[in-house]
Amino acid sequence: MSDVADRVKKIVVEHLGVEEGKVVEGASFIDDLGADSLDTVELVMAFEEEFGIEIPDDAAENIQTFGDAVKFINDAKEA
Amino acid sequence: MRRVVVTGLGLVTPLACGVEESWKAILEGKSGAGTITRFDASQLATTYACEVPHGDGTDGTFNADDWMAPKERRKVDDFILYGVAAAEQAVKDAGWTPEDKESLETTGVLIGSGIGGLNSIAETAVLIKERGPRRVSPFFIPGALINLISGQVSIRYGFKGPNHSVVTACSTGAHAIGDAARIIKDGDAEVMIAGGAEAAISEIGIAGFNACKALSTKRGDAPETASRPYDADRDGFVMGEGAGVVVLEEYEHAKARGAKIYAEVVGYGMSGDAYHITAPSEDGEGAERCMKMALKKAGVGPSMIDYINAHGTSTMADTIELGAVERLMGEAASKVTMSSTKSATGHLLGAAGAIEAIFSILAIRDQVAPPTINLDNPAVETKVDLAPNAKREREINYALSNSFGFGGTNASVIFKKV
Numbered sequence A: 001m002s003d004v005a006d007r008v009k010k011i012v013v014e015h016l017g018v019e020e021g022k023v024v025e026g027a028s029f030i031d032d033l034g035a036d037s038l039d040t041v042e043l044v045m046a047f048e049e050e051f052g053i054e055i056p057d058d059a060a061e062n063i064q065t066f067g068d069a070v071k072f073i074n075d076a077k078e079a
Numbered sequence B: 001m002r003r004v005v006v007t008g009l010g011l012v013t014p015l016a017c018g019v020e021e022s023w024k025a026i027l028e029g030k031s032g033a034g035t036i037t038r039f040d041a042s043q044l045a046t047t048y049a050c051e052v053p054h055g056d057g058t059d060g061t062f063n064a065d066d067w068m069a070p071k072e073r074r075k076v077d078d079f080i081l082y083g084v085a086a087a088e089q090a091v092k093d094a095g096w097t098p099e100d101k102e103s104l105e106t107t108g109v110l111i112g113s114g115i116g117g118l119n120s121i122a123e124t125a126v127l128i129k130e131r132g133p134r135r136v137s138p139f140f141i142p143g144a145l146i147n148l149i150s151g152q153v154s155i156r157y158g159f160k161g162p163n164h165s166v167v168t169a170c171s172t173g174a175h176a177i178g179d180a181a182r183i184i185k186d187g188d189a190e191v192m193i194a195g196g197a198e199a200a201i202s203e204i205g206i207a208g209f210n211a212c213k214a215l216s217t218k219r220g221d222a223p224e225t226a227s228r229p230y231d232a233d234r235d236g237f238v239m240g241e242g243a244g245v246v247v248l249e250e251y252e253h254a255k256a257r258g259a260k261i262y263a264e265v266v267g268y269g270m271s272g273d274a275y276h277i278t279a280p281s282e283d284g285e286g287a288e289r290c291m292k293m294a295l296k297k298a299g300v301g302p303s304m305i306d307y308i309n310a311h312g313t314s315t316m317a318d319t320i321e322l323g324a325v326e327r328l329m330g331e332a333a334s335k336v337t338m339s340s341t342k343s344a345t346g347h348l349l350g351a352a353g354a355i356e357a358i359f360s361i362l363a364i365r366d367q368v369a370p371p372t373i374n375l376d377n378p379a380v381e382t383k384v385d386l387a388p389n390a391k392r393e394r395e396i397n398y399a400l401s402n403s404f405g406f407g408g409t410n411a412s413v414i415f416k417k418v
Helices: A003-016 A037-051 A057-061 A066-078 B017-028 B077-094 B101-105 B118-131 B140-144 B148-157 B169-185 B203-211 B251-256 B285-298 B319-336 B349-366
Strands: B004-012 B107-112 B191-198 B242-250 B263-272 B307-309 B338-341 B398-405 B409-416
Touching: A003 A037, A003 A066, A037 A057, A037 A066, B004 B077, B004 B169, B004 B251, B017 B077, B017 B307, B017 B349, B077 B107, B077 B191, B077 B242, B077 B338, B101 B107, B101 B307, B107 B148, B107 B169, B118 B140, B118 B203, B140 B148, B140 B242, B169 B191, B169 B263, B169 B338, B169 B349, B169 B398, B169 B409, B191 B349, B242 B251, B242 B349, B263 B285, B263 B349, B285 B319, B285 B398, B285 B409, B349 B398, B349 B409
Parallel strands: B107 B191, B307 B338, B307 B398
Antiparallel strands: B004 B242, B004 B263, B191 B242, B263 B409, B398 B409
């Protein structure tokens, strides 16, 4: 697993208080990991902080799963 | 007429987490004051306060994990954490966790705070200044709003009755209990979870009250002696933190389910001083009218009151309240015991009226008036027994609890032995 995925997973586990094993590629923050809409806002802020990137609101709306987050951050870092 | 009784109690105080633990320390004359540990207070005029003893949850310490999961706790200011902890104790004590629709819809919550998420607001303001508005947490607002204790408690238990809050500075806790009792009397709920919480021991909180010249500043070398209501050497109040929550219940409802009944809420008075933003009216007439209204509601004369839990903050205002009590009681002043438990807990601001209502209720249960500690050299002569430095075992059928707040807002609640 990539370094980015590990770091994203750590943030998700900390913020949502879920077991690491549940944070899989297709896991939806809201449907599978118990987040509400405010939690997802906070998660995106934490990703921005951790990776030193800016995630615009319209892009944030499309980050619904763990896999979405890892992909977005990888793309943003390459850009 | 619908009667309202108290069937559950919950406390988080500077003396302990827990009702019996706090009460035992109060009766033993212990002080909850010490040097401030939460932040570096060395630059402030006041370097001491009455902090809730955080720990692993044993020996009366407060362990946040016992009351809220770390994931949830991160989203709320400490005043909500304390409020939820006290509410959970009270609900458990009352044994009231119904699951049927009707019970849930007739159980409400009314828990207030004097200033709410003051420290969260201060920290977020600094964050915006240093790192910009995009870094503000989505949980900042719901974690700082005063009515969010009521919101959190209702969500936790599914209580869908009236969901309300009070903000009347240092009268908050008393107003919350009085107003909640009225909601039950009016038939709008059968059960109300009511009280107050506060967590303002922070740099901005201490600096703010220092600027008002309200806090004790001279006893940094012996903080446990700083809260000394009625004493000639008092020099201001000592800030406390924590929460007090009671379960109020319609009498027949409580009886029908075989609930333990601590006391009945029989009187509730309110008044305004219309005088000054921080000082009480010099003649104490607002306080006197407030107590009179509570007595009228209770349908008893002043001579029936056995114990008064005073507002008594350890400021110049102590003797104004005492004067009002002397005028109100007349000849009966020599028979009443009046003490200030703030001598032990410090002043919990919006939680004060709630924890002191609970001490008044326990005074009725155990037939003992708690002491006013540190009262070594009374500032004035009085016929009223101020229980200096020693509890009073005595008959207590009626207990009155006073709370007075900035802005000239007064509340008195009378409890009766059942």
